[in-house]
Amino acid sequence: MTLLLGFGAVNTGNNLLYLMVSALLGFMSVSGLLGHWNLKNLKLSLEPPDEIYAGLETLLRVCVINQRRWLPAFLLDLSLNDTYQQRGHLVLLKTHEDKGVGVPFTFTDRGDHHQHRLTVSSAFPINFFIRHRHLDLQQTITVFPRPVPCHNRGKSDLQQALGAQDTPQRGYEGDISRIGAYVGGEPLKMIHWKLSARHDSLKIKELSNQQQPPVEINPLELPGQELEQQLCCASYLINNLIRQHQPVGLKLATQLIAPGVGAAHKIHLLNVLARYGKD
Amino acid sequence: MVRIKTPLDILTYLVVVLGVGPLFLWLDPSVRFVTVSAFIGGIVCDKRQHYWFGSRIATVLTLLFFARYSIQLNLSNVVPPAVNILVLLLSIRLLTEKQGRHYLQIFVLSLFCLAGSSLLSLNIAYLPALIFLVTGVTIGLVLLTFFHRDPSLRLNRQQLSTLLKTATILPVGSLILMLFLFLILPRTQYPLWNFLNPKVSARSGFSEQVRPGAFASNISDKSVAFRVKCREIAPENLYWRGTVMNTIVGTVWKRITPQQERGQIVGGQPLDYTVTLPATNERFLFTLDLPQNIAGVRHSEDGDRVFMAQRRVEKSLTYNGKSLIGGQLQQNSGGNRSLYLKVPSTLSLRVNQVAEKIRQQTDNQSERIALLQKFFRAQQLSYADTDLPGPSAPIDEFLFDNKRGYCEFFASSFAQLLRLCEIPSRLVGGYHGGEYNNLGGYYLVTESLAHVWVEALVDDHWQRIDPSRFAVNASSALLAPRQQGLSLLRRSMDSAEYMWAQVVINYDLRQQLNLVQRSGHQLKNMLPRLAALKIPTLLLGGCFTLIILLGWWRQHHRRPEYRLLRRYQTAVIRNYDVKSIPKICGLLELAVQVDDPNAIMFARQFSAVLYGDQPLTKDNIIALTILIDAIGTPPEEKQI
Numbered sequence: 001m002t003l004l005l006g007f008g009a010v011n012t013g014n015n016l017l018y019l020m021v022s023a024l025l026g027f028m029s030v031s032g033l034l035g036h037w038n039l040k041n042l043k044l045s046l047e048p049p050d051e052i053y054a055g056l057e058t059l060l061r062v063c064v065i066n067q068r069r070w071l072p073a074f075l076l077d078l079s080l081n082d083t084y085q086q087r088g089h090l091v092l093l094k095t096h097e098d099k100g101v102g103v104p105f106t107f108t109d110r111g112d113h114h115q116h117r118l119t120v121s122s123a124f125p126i127n128f129f130i131r132h133r134h135l136d137l138q139q140t141i142t143v144f145p146r147p148v149p150c151h152n153r154g155k156s157d158l159q160q161a162l163g164a165q166d167t168p169q170r171g172y173e174g175d176i177s178r179i180g181a182y183v184g185g186e187p188l189k190m191i192h193w194k195l196s197a198r199h200d201s202l203k204i205k206e207l208s209n210q211q212q213p214p215v216e217i218n219p220l221e222l223p224g225q226e227l228e229q230q231l232c233c234a235s236y237l238i239n240n241l242i243r244q245h246q247p248v249g250l251k252l253a254t255q256l257i258a259p260g261v262g263a264a265h266k267i268h269l270l271n272v273l274a275r276y277g278k279d
Numbered sequence: 280m281v282r283i284k285t286p287l288d289i290l291t292y293l294v295v296v297l298g299v300g301p302l303f304l305w306l307d308p309s310v311r312f313v314t315v316s317a318f319i320g321g322i323v324c325d326k327r328q329h330y331w332f333g334s335r336i337a338t339v340l341t342l343l344f345f346a347r348y349s350i351q352l353n354l355s356n357v358v359p360p361a362v363n364i365l366v367l368l369l370s371i372r373l374l375t376e377k378q379g380r381h382y383l384q385i386f387v388l389s390l391f392c393l394a395g396s397s398l399l400s401l402n403i404a405y406l407p408a409l410i411f412l413v414t415g416v417t418i419g420l421v422l423l424t425f426f427h428r429d430p431s432l433r434l435n436r437q438q439l440s441t442l443l444k445t446a447t448i449l450p451v452g453s454l455i456l457m458l459f460l461f462l463i464l465p466r467t468q469y470p471l472w473n474f475l476n477p478k479v480s481a482r483s484g485f486s487e488q489v490r491p492g493a494f495a496s497n498i499s500d501k502s503v504a505f506r507v508k509c510r511e512i513a514p515e516n517l518y519w520r521g522t523v524m525n526t527i528v529g530t531v532w533k534r535i536t537p538q539q540e541r542g543q544i545v546g547g548q549p550l551d552y553t554v555t556l557p558a559t560n561e562r563f564l565f566t567l568d569l570p571q572n573i574a575g576v577r578h579s580e581d582g583d584r585v586f587m588a589q590r591r592v593e594k595s596l597t598y599n600g601k602s603l604i605g606g607q608l609q610q611n612s613g614g615n616r617s618l619y620l621k622v623p624s625t626l627s628l629r630v631n632q633v634a635e636k637i638r639q640q641t642d643n644q645s646e647r648i649a650l651l652q653k654f655f656r657a658q659q660l661s662y663a664d665t666d667l668p669g670p671s672a673p674i675d676e677f678l679f680d681n682k683r684g685y686c687e688f689f690a691s692s693f694a695q696l697l698r699l700c701e702i703p704s705r706l707v708g709g710y711h712g713g714e715y716n717n718l719g720g721y722y723l724v725t726e727s728l729a730h731v732w733v734e735a736l737v738d739d740h741w742q743r744i745d746p747s748r749f750a751v752n753a754s755s756a757l758l759a760p761r762q763q764g765l766s767l768l769r770r771s772m773d774s775a776e777y778m779w780a781q782v783v784i785n786y787d788l789r790q791q792l793n794l795v796q797r798s799g800h801q802l803k804n805m806l807p808r809l810a811a812l813k814i815p816t817l818l819l820g821g822c823f824t825l826i827i828l829l830g831w832w833r834q835h836h837r838r839p840e841y842r843l844l845r846r847y848q849t850a851v852i853r854n855y856d857v858k859s860i861p862k863i864c865g866l867l868e869l870a871v872q873v874d875d876p877n878a879i880m881f882a883r884q885f886s887a888v889l890y891g892d893q894p895l896t897k898d899n900i901i902a903l904t905i906l907i908d909a910i911g912t913p914p915e916e917k918q919i
Contacts, residue, residue: 001387005394006464013470013594015783016397016405018461020390023413025464026456030449031417043901067901072441075428091425092438096905125449127379127424 002028034125038074039133041067042093044118046080047100048141050267053235054110055146062088062118065098074124080105081117107143110231111278114140144270147236150223180206214247214259219273231273238273242266252276280433283425286443288325290419291377291385292318295369297412298389301396301404302362310363314370321373330376337375341368357475362395379427386416398475401595403779413457414450421446466788485729487522487563489532489706491673491687501725504710505565506777508721509552514712514758516604518568518732518743519724521709523583527623530673532691532706537615540582544569545740547606555721555780557595562587565709565724567602568743575599575789583705584608595785608734608741619703619736622695627675630692634699644737647700648744655693655749658682662689662750662757686711686747686757690731693746703736711745712758719774839900840889846907847881854911881906 002024009017047061062078076090078101088101107113116137123130179195182202195203217234224230234250241248247259250269257269299314306314324330332340344367348360369388372381393412397405421442425432434442485504507519524532547569554565554573564578564586572580575598577589588596637650663683668676674695677688690706697704711730713722732745747757848860848869855873866886870878885903888895 001390005390008394008472008475010465010467011470011472012398012475013467013787014397014475015461015786016401016409017394018464018466019406019409019457019783020394020397022460022464023409023453023457024390025460026453027413027417027449029456030452031420033452034445034448065901072445074442074445075424089428091428091432091434092441094441096901096908098905123424123428124421125424125446126420127427 031125035122035129035131037068037071038122038124039076039120039131042073042076042120042133043067044078044120044135044137046116046118046137046139046141050263051270052107052141052143053146054107054143057086057104057106059102060105061100062103063098063100064090064093064120066093066095068095070095073122075122076101077121078103079119079121082119087121107141110143110145110228110274112140112142112275114138116141142271142274144274145228145231145235147239148229148232149236150233176205176207178206179203214249215241216249216251216256216259218251219276220253227277231276234273235270238266238269280435281439283422283432283434284430286439287382287419287422287426288377290415290422291382292322294386294389294412294415294419295373297408297415298392299366299369301402301408302366302392302399305359305362305396305399306366307363310366314366317370317373324374325377330374332371332375334375337371340371344368344371358395358398362392362399365392365395379423379430382419382423382426386419390416401784403776406779406783410454413453417449417453418443418446421449461783461786462791462794466791468788485521485563485708485710485726487524487534487561487708489524489687489691489708489731490530491668491677491684491691501727503557503776504724504726504728505554505556506719506721506723506780507552507554507567507713508719509550509567510720511715512550512604516567517711517713517722518707518730518745519565519710519713520568520570520584520707521563521565522707523581523585523734524706524708525583525618527621527691527695529623529625530670530691532694534585535618537582537618540615541611542582542584542608542741544571544603544606545609547603550602550604551599552602553597553599555595555597555777555785556592557780559592562589562591564588564592564598566600567604568707568709569603569606569608571601571603573598573600595780597781597785610736610739610741616703616736619705620698620701622698625672626695626699627672629679630675630696631699633678634696637696637700644702644735647702648697648735648737648742651693651696651700652744652746652749654696655689655746660684660689660750661752662686662747686731689746689750690733693744694733694735697733697735705734707732707734707743716770716773716777718770719777721777723773723777839895843885843900843903843907846904847878847885847910850907850910851875851878875910877906877909877912881910 002021005017005024006021008014009021043065045063047063049058049060052058052060060080062080064073064076064078066073072095073093074091076093078088078090079086080103083105086104086106088103090099090101093099116139118135118137119132120135121130121132179192180203182191182196182204186204190204190207192203192205215237217237219227219230219234222230222233222237224233238248242261242263242265245261247261248265248269249259250257250272252272255272257272295318303311303314320331345364348364348367351360365388369385369392372385372388375381377385389412393405393408396408425434425442505519522534524534525537526533526535549571550567552567556565564573564576566573566584566586570584570586573586576596578598579587579589581587633654637647637654640650641647658678659682660677661683662685664685666681666683668681668684668688673684673688674692677684678692694704694706708729708731710724710728711732712728713724715722730745730747732743732747734741735744736742747753750757844866847866851857851869851873852860855875857873860869864872866882867879870882881903884899884906888899888903
């Protein structure tokens with residue numbers, strides 16, 4: 001449009017058309033500058049979630065800080081490693097303000113990822129051009145093997161395959177499994193007073209142990225034709241068993257991790273699996 | 280919360296008004312009706328979110344309108360059909376459902392409409408329309424970007440205010456750059472499509488021929504003939520020379536370019552001036568009587584001091600002139616004197632008798648002129664624009680029967696009588712008078728001031744004689760209307776119009792080159808001027824500059840800790856109405872006093888940085904600045 005009007009202005013010598021063309025050219029320049037400034041002085045950092053699995057989309061939190069003194073930032077689109085289809089959006093970021101944006105992303109490989117290319121783009125101020133700014137971040141993000149359900153061969157078979165053993169230990173929080181004689185040392189709350197009254201000796205309640213038996217997983221013995229498939233199976237089992245509060249350990253060729261429960265333990269195991277064979 | 284569509288719609292309709300407004304009077308009546316209806320209908324449809332036209336009907340209507348006006352298009356009639364089509368397209372777009380690209384189309388069509396108006400009129404109203412239109416379109420495009428992202432987007436008032444404030448950078452920056460780009464954009468001296476520009480309307484006052492009796496009345500026209508920038512001069516000297524008519528055929532005075540006529544001006548006070556002449560479609564260049572020379576326009580100059588442009592004045596132009604006020608043109612001997620003594624054979628007996636009587640009384644030319652003046656006064660002639668003598672014998676009727684006429688009657692009859700008295704004479708056509716505008720320092724000469732007077736050759740000197748002054752009512756009918764002052768409002772408006780013509784309309788390649796040359800000269804002259812300054816002045820200036828620079832440096836290169844502290848104190852004073860902060864008051868003490876969590880956090884973090892081992896990093900400064908900005912803000916207001 002500006003070119004057309006400019007052509008008309010030159011050929012008619014009409015200064016009013018020249019005024020309009022000048023204003024439009026000025027607008028193009030200022031909008032270019034404004035678009036450029038919109039992406040300047042933005043500090044970006046990556047805050048990955050605790051668990052990232054290869055091949056599964058995850059929401060990475062990108063923290064954006066507008067370090068500019070005067071100019072707010074508008075219509076920011078954030079994407080990771082040039083995957084423009086998966087973007088996080090931010091409508092407005094005032095000066096000196098920081099905001100977190102969830103950016104969906106899928107890592108294809110397990111292991112440690114160190115180099116990340118964050119792209120912040122914006123159509124502001126006018127939707128004719130989209131400007132990009134790339135930021136290379138050095139940050140280690142560990143991607144766990146994708147949990148793939150293993151072939152269910154039955155619990156006993158599986159446990160056997162995993163080298164699992166039943167725990168004969170008694171517990172303190174389950175159902176009453178049997179009545180035993182008080183030998184001393186048991187907590188007083190375990191004494192079954194009614195039965196003790198019928199008998200001459202003190203009887204105690206023996207409770208079953210609610211905890212599942214600990215499992216040691218050897219990935220190389222899991223079903224799967226390749227190591228990656230076995231690691232995926234192991235990742236699935238670790239997630240599944242920890243969710244059921246069953247202690248899980250890892251048995252690797254060079255490393256043995258004792259069974260344990262809890263999120264931190266799970267992360268530890270998955271970290272080991274993620275890096276297995278990558279060194 | 281405000282939907283982004285609401286301000287976008289408001290801006291869109293404002294843009295339409297600004298784009299079509301300057302064009303409205305030039306549209307066909309039917310198109311005007313359609314435009315107003317579509318404007319109102321569009322608002323109603325947008326309000327109800329129910330549209331009368333679908334895209335198919337809109338397309339059909341567009342084609343019909345296009346066909347209707349495209350058949351009118353031809354080389355001599357391009358702009359009017361084109362602007363009618365543009366406005367009709369815009370009207371259709373207003374009545375249909377609006378998505379992102381439709382808003383864009385409306386903005387583009389509005390801009391084209393305003394551009395089209397510039398091909399129909401060069402009125403100063405274009406400038407405010409352009410400024411507001413650029414403002415509306417640029418901010419509208421920003422809102423459109425948000426609308427394109429999410430049509431249902433809602434912003435709270437604070438967010439919208441932030442957005443609009445930032446978007447204002449666009450029109451402000453664009454308009455500032457417009458001023459610069461306007462000066463440097465390439466121009467051609469002879470544009471190819473000049474036929475598209477506004478057509479020159481016919482002049483109603485000045486004429487290159489004088490034919491008394493041709494019109495029963497003379498209409499006063501207040502349109503601008505030209506403007507002359509100069510100092511104020513005496514009203515009796517305000518004779519603006521345009522042409523000289525030296526030949527009379529029947530009752531019509533015409534001009535024949537005088538051959539081998541040379542002369543020089545003797546006496547008179549020199550005066551320099553600048554004439555701004557609007558497009559006249561003629562070649563005459565007007566000058567203050569008696570002109571010595573003109574510059575700034577390609578022209579030819581005749582011995583009778585008539586200046587003609589090389590080409591017709593098809594666009595407004597500016598030129599400089601130099602005149603000698605009160606000077607007389609001395610005729611050389613080579614001129615054709617017989618040309619100035621020819622009289623038509625159709626003159627009445629009564630006219631001839633008057634001349635005969637004067638001839639018999641004296642042989643002296645000056646005395647004959649004086650007797651002729653006496654005769655004119657004795658006839659009790661009236662200066663009038665109505666009830667004028669008829670075309671059959673206008674001079675006779677004017678002098679003896681009707682005794683009413685305007686300048687053409689007075690000048691024509693006086694000049695013919697002079698010739699009958701054997702005194703060479705001619706008519707000079709131009710303007711007399713002018714309204715001086717103190718604000719702009721120029722004379723405004725309107726078409727109503729068009730005038731014809733006489734020049735008589737006495738002792739080889741051409742003397743100016745204005746026979747209209749011999750009218751009995753000359754002071755009230757001739758002189759008074761030409762010496763009226765302008766009201767303040769009229770002066771202001773005319774000054775703006777004059778500036779508009781000077782700065783915008785008349786800016787061309789020549790002025791562009793002048794600007795470049797002037798800038799070059801100024802740059803060249805700057806160094807010698809600096810060298811010419813005395814050493815103490817230079818030293819004083821240097822010291823002054825040094826002090827200013829030192830102050831600026833101290834302000835901007837203070838340690839960041841000091842700047843943060845000052846900002847913190849200012850924020851506390853501003854938000855908590857603290858009159859002053861004692862020097863002994865600690866950071867934390869002050870924060871606790873005002874009981875602001877952000878201030879307390881700042882005080883702690885700042886103290887840790889200030890008195891600890893950690894250096895003040897850039898991240899620390901940003902974090903502390905954010906805390907300062909949050910002082911006085913309730914926690915919930917921090918979130919968007």
